[in-house]
Amino acid sequence: MITPVMGEKLICNNKKAYHDYFIEEKLEAGMVLKGTEVKSLRAGKASLNESFMLVRDGEAFLHNLTISHYEFGNLQNHQPDRNRKLLLHRKEIDRIYGRIREQGFSAIPLRLYFKDGLVKVEIGLGKGKKMYDKREDMKKKDSQREISQVMKSRNRE
Numbered sequence: 001m002i003t004p005v006m007g008e009k010l011i012c013n014n015k016k017a018y019h020d021y022f023i024e025e026k027l028e029a030g031m032v033l034k035g036t037e038v039k040s041l042r043a044g045k046a047s048l049n050e051s052f053m054l055v056r057d058g059e060a061f062l063h064n065l066t067i068s069h070y071e072f073g074n075l076q077n078h079q080p081d082r083n084r085k086l087l088l089h090r091k092e093i094d095r096i097y098g099r100i101r102e103q104g105f106s107a108i109p110l111r112l113y114f115k116d117g118l119v120k121v122e123i124g125l126g127k128g129k130k131m132y133d134k135r136e137d138m139k140k141k142d143s144q145r146e147i148s149q150v151m152k153s154r155n156r157e
Contacts, residue, residue: 009114011041014048017108019134021126026110027096029121030087031062034078036070041119043070046112053086053107053123055097060086062109062121086121099125 017023033041040046045068054061062084069077088096099105104127111122129137 007116011044011112011114011119012046012048013111014051014109016049017110017124017126019129019137021106021108021124021128022133023108023110023124023126024105025125027088027092027123027125028115029060029092029123031119031121032085032087033119036073036076037067037078038119039073040067040070040078041112041114048109048112051109053096053109055093055100058090058093060088060093060096062086065109065112086123096123096125 047066049066051062051064051066054063064081065084066080067078068080096107100107105125106128108124108126109121110124113120113122
């Protein structure tokens with residue numbers, strides 16, 4: 001897991017992505033947001049569950065990112081489930097699009113955070129796990145948890 005770096009404030013993360021995908025590559029992107037969206041994000045009202053990235057007409061968009069209404073907003077308040085444009089370089093978009101098309105990868109948002117006052121999203125390129133892969137990962141986590149509990153109990157004695 002990535003440890004937070006100085007100057008970064010985590011808004012939300014997508015734990016399910018690590019459970020459902022083998023993440024092989026990560027990259028950082030900015031987002032085009034409205035003012036009330038940023039204020040709502042500062043309050044921590046966002047969800048990355050079920051969100052994904054698509055490339056259309058040479059531009060990258062984030063779908064199903066839910067940013068709740070800003071409670072002090074007015075008639076110009078944003079729509080919670082609108083598609084948001086990602087700010088990436090052309091070479092990055094082309095590379096992501098090629099890997100999605102040819103190699104069967106998926107582009108999944110992993111974290112949403114503030115970095116030096118700007119909202120950033122970490123995109124992971126990963127392949128989907130099969131059910132037996134998920135079970136195997138759960139067994140490894142359970143065994144690691146048991147080992148750490150035994151080590152803690154031995155240290156106490």
